[in-house]
Structures are given as C-alpha cells and as structure tokens.
Amino acid sequence: MLTPKRAVILGAVLLVVVGGGGFTVHTAIQNASAPASESALSLDDMAKMFGGGDPFASDPKTDVLKAQAAQALKADELKATRDDRDPLDPIFIPKEAPGGGGFDPKELPPGSSNPTGNKAIGKQMLEARGWGDQWGCLEKLWTKESGWNERAMNRYSGAYGIPQSLPGHKMSSAGADWQTNAATQIEWGLGYIKGRYGTPCGAWGHSQATGWY
Structure with missing residues (x-):
C-alpha cells in the first residue's frame, strides 16, 4: 500500500535518480517521519520570517502613532471650520509608493482600485470565517479607514x-503582493x-470610541 509517507520518500528518491543530491533524500525522510507539530511553522517562526514580532499583536508605539494621527485629524477639522474651508481628507491615493517602509515603487502600478469589488471580496472572506453577521461593522470600519481602496494611505500616520x-509592510505576512492585492490586505x-x-x-466599537483601531 502506498501511504503518504512512502509517497514522499519515493518522490525524494526519484529526485536523486534524476538530479542527484543525497541531502534532499535525507531531508525528505526526516520531514516524512517528523510529527505534524514539528514540521508545521509556529507563529514565532512566521514572525521571524517577516521581520520579527507578531504581525497581529498589540504594538504600543503604533497605537500611539494612530492616536496622534486621530488627534491631528481632529485638529485639522477644527481649523478648517474656523477658516471656513473643507478639511483635508485623511485618505489619499499615492501615485507611487513612498520610499522606505517596505514599499517597492516598481510594484505599485498606476490606475485606480475598485472599492465596490473589494467590498464583495471582503464580504465573501468574512462569511468564510463565520462572521457573516459582522458585515455591517466591517463595512463601516473600512469605509471610514480607507474607503475600501487597496492603495489608500493616511496622510497623518502613513x-x-x-x-x-x-506600517503597511506588516501585511506581507499574508502575501508578498500586499501593496496592490485587495484580497491579501483583507x-x-x-x-x-x-x-x-x-x-x-x-x-x-473601539474605532468609534477612540478614532482608530
């Protein structure tokens, strides 16, 4: 009977016959015999792969920046009211990626995003997580944050x-195409x-209470 373990080992042996490499066989056999818990990547392993730190964890420094950005927005709105002008929109669409921060200008194409299509993707992904009843909250949250635009940047916080x-490059833990792919960002x-x-x-609820999340 060809079990999954034997299939892995047989495939490794065939690789050696075709292209050589005893190390490949040794590694394949070790992986096949290792328990699933040993061969799977842990959250710590993934954190190391993506620059250190859990990409979803609480970050006090980032929270301070978000709070400061929310305060700056309120100050701008107040000043605009006094000056009898429209306040600056906190969200803008950069024509090219900014320097640093993990951005690669070559990966940021011209053109516009599709917020309507992005919402449809978001709703589908939300339902796949069993959060169908949460759509109203998510729709309002990301409309406020970015207008569901995958190229949206906050002029106050970045x-x-x-x-x-x-920073934006935290999303690289979900995919290398984080700069432009709505599904990866979602x-x-x-x-x-x-x-x-x-x-x-x-x-x-947190966003409504503090101005950020």
Missing part, C-alpha cells in the same frame, strides 16, 4: 491599504481584527 496597516486585516478585537464589531 497607514496603508484597506485595513490601514501601520486577509491580513481580518486576522488583525480577530487577534486584537475579537470581531469586526469589537474593532468598530
């Missing part, structure tokens, strides 16, 4: 993307919400 990750954002607030409604 937060980026649909979930407004700060996947990271849902993980962030679950890790910090439990549910989208929990995150929305």
Whole structure:
C-alpha cells in the first residue's frame, strides 16, 4: 500500500535518480517521519520570517502613532471650520509608493482600485470565517479607514491599504503582493481584527470610541 509517507520518500528518491543530491533524500525522510507539530511553522517562526514580532499583536508605539494621527485629524477639522474651508481628507491615493517602509515603487502600478469589488471580496472572506453577521461593522470600519481602496494611505500616520496597516509592510505576512492585492490586505486585516478585537464589531466599537483601531 502506498501511504503518504512512502509517497514522499519515493518522490525524494526519484529526485536523486534524476538530479542527484543525497541531502534532499535525507531531508525528505526526516520531514516524512517528523510529527505534524514539528514540521508545521509556529507563529514565532512566521514572525521571524517577516521581520520579527507578531504581525497581529498589540504594538504600543503604533497605537500611539494612530492616536496622534486621530488627534491631528481632529485638529485639522477644527481649523478648517474656523477658516471656513473643507478639511483635508485623511485618505489619499499615492501615485507611487513612498520610499522606505517596505514599499517597492516598481510594484505599485498606476490606475485606480475598485472599492465596490473589494467590498464583495471582503464580504465573501468574512462569511468564510463565520462572521457573516459582522458585515455591517466591517463595512463601516473600512469605509471610514480607507474607503475600501487597496492603495489608500493616511496622510497623518502613513497607514496603508484597506485595513490601514501601520506600517503597511506588516501585511506581507499574508502575501508578498500586499501593496496592490485587495484580497491579501483583507486577509491580513481580518486576522488583525480577530487577534486584537475579537470581531469586526469589537474593532468598530473601539474605532468609534477612540478614532482608530
């Protein structure tokens, strides 16, 4: 009977016959015989892969930046009222990626995003997590944060993307295409919400109370 373990070992042996490499066989056999808990990546392993630190964990420094950005927005809105002008929109769409912060300008194409389509993707991904009853909260939260635009950037804090990750490159834990892929950003954002607030409604409640989440 060809068990999964034997299939892995047989495949490794065939690789050696075709291209050589005793180390490959040794590694494949070790992986096949190792318990699942040993071969799977832990959260700590993933954190190390993506620059250190849990990409969903609480970050006091980042929270301070978000709070300061919320205060700056309020100050700008107050000044605009006194000056009888429209306040600056906190969200803008950069024409090219800023320097540093994990951005690669070559990966940021011109053109516009599709907030309507992004909402449809977000609703589908939310339901897949069993959070169908949370859609109203998530829709309002990310409309406030980014307008569901995967290229949205906060002019006060530099937060980026649909979930407004700060810094933006935290979303690389969900995929290398975090700068431009709405689904990747949404996947990271849902993980962030679950890790910090439990549910989208929990995150929305915090945002309403503090101006950020």
